[in-house]
Amino acid sequence: MGVAYTLDCKQCSYNHKVFLGIGFNYINLKTILEWYEQEEGRQQIKKYMNEEDIHFECYDGLYVCEQCGYLLNRTFLHIISKDYFYxxxxxxxxxxxxxxxxxxxxxxxxxxxxxxxxEEEKLEIQSYMDWD
Ligand SMILES: [Zn+2]
Ligand SMILES: [Zn+2]
Known part of the structure; x- marks a missing residue:
């Protein structure tokens, strides 16, 4: 189950909701393929979803740009096989x-x-609901 947070700045009007963690359709590569959007990742999923001995991590996370501080709520995908990883x-x-x-x-x-x-204020971060 994932958690939804609000990110709120007291100094300016920045206010965003982010969804982090995993949902019920994140549990295997076949169900991930039903909603995963990036074409490159989709190809990788198709290639490996029927193989045995595959491990993967997939969850929604918050990417923080090291250069400008932009916050991007996207899906992290990591597929690991014996001799390959993506x-x-x-x-x-x-x-x-x-x-x-x-x-x-x-x-x-x-x-x-x-x-x-x-860029002046620290964000107030509050969890406000569970999602799946
Ligand atoms: Zn602000
Ligand atoms: Zn940036």
């Missing part, structure tokens, strides 16, 4: 550098995130 990646929609390989998950409640808009 990790998806995203570019920052704002400054176009590559986002860090791994997004944040539950730890967003512990670390402090700077507001990407005004």
């Amino acid at each position: 990790i998806n990646s995203y570019d920052c929609p704002l400054c176009h550098v590559q986002m860090p390989q791994k997004p944040l998950l539950d730890e967003i409640e512990e670390i402090s995130l700077k507001c990407p808009d005004c």
